Amino acid sequence: MIQQPFGRTGWQVPLLSFGAQRIVDEHHCTEEAAIDIVNTAIDRGITYFDTAPSYSDGQSEYRLGLALQDRRQQVKIATKTHDRTRDGSWRLLEASLQRLQTDYVDEWRLHNMVTFEELDRCFAEDGAVKALLEAQEQGLVKKLSISGHTNPQVLVEAIRRFDFDSALIALSALDHHIYSFAHEFVPLAREKGMGIIGMKVMALGKLGNWYEQALRYTLSLPISTSIVGMESMEQLEKNLAIAENFKPMTEQELLEFWKEIMHLATPQTLPWKAASWGGDSWYQRAL
Incomplete structure (x- = not known):
């Protein structure tokens, strides 16, 4: 698989990376299956894994920790804090390290930054940035x-305040057209030498009928890697088949793809950008 620079960090990461949110009971993935999927992914060249304490109350982290016991030095692990305070974030990190069975994580992320008010809380004297x-x-x-799903301008402000090493952002072909991180955030992040990780590739399954085009679209962007959630060996093999034989989308392919999917660009299809989750109007940016 193609390896790419992870911004200014000096790391190399594979084109395709592993979103571990789905290796849990909630997605009908057993513990045994989760361990097999993770180890097969590593065997095939996937070395960057993303998780969070909020994923199934820590089960994602716990299972990832089980799978990586003997392979910790072969991989990069990113986990997150959804708490906006220093003390709360420290408690989350301590629990994450215990579940992951490791004494460090390669990346620690501010999780899902939605509003400028949240950002201000993180940068307060007792905010989460202090814990980081x-x-x-x-x-x-x-x-x-x-990381951010909703408003690219919130993350633009974040990276103007602080030199984060990377950002995890929504970069599906549908996200491209509504509050576009590809347009509004990626150029500045690249200018600052950040690692850029794409997510929401399949728009919560809404792009399933265009699976190959959807994944190729995100992998064709000027990013370091893209995480895809995988809950079965079948899904892993499907993603690997595309990534291992990757060819960037041509402009003509992209235009034809957009013509087919544009009717899906609605708040119901992109609930992370709706005014309220699953609502019927778009998110309104805070000024």
Whole structure:
């Protein structure tokens, strides 16, 4: 599989990376299956894994930790804090390290930054950014990151305030047209030398009928890697088949793809950009 630079970090990451949110009971994936899927992914060249304490109350982290016990040095692990305070974030990190059975994570992310108010809380004197810096100073995390699904301008402001090493952002072919991270955020992130990770590739399954085109679209963007959630060996093989034989989309292919899917660009299809989850109107940006 193609390996690409992860921004200014000096890391190399595979074109396709592993979103571990779905290797849980909630998605009908057993513990045994989860361990097999993760190990097969590593065998095939996937070395970057994304998880979070909020994924099935920590089950995602726990299972990833089980799978990686003997392979920790072969992979990069990113986990997150959804708490906006210093103390709350520290508690989350301590629990994450225990579930992951490791004494450090390669990246620690501010999870799903939606509004400017949340961003201000994170940068307050007792905010989550203080925990990120303290944990990095103590060697418990290597790199610092941020993620966002909704408003690219919130993340633009975040990376103007602080030199995050990477960002995890919504980059499906549908996201391209509504509050577009590809248009509004990626150019500045590249200018700053950040690692850029795409997510929401299949728009929660709404692009399933265009599976190959959807994945090729995101992998064709000027990013470091893209995470895809995988809950079965069949899904892993399907994603690997596309990534291992990857060819960037041509402009003509992209235009034809957009023509077929544009009717899906609605708040119901993109609930992470709706005014309320699953609502019927678009998110209104805070000023």
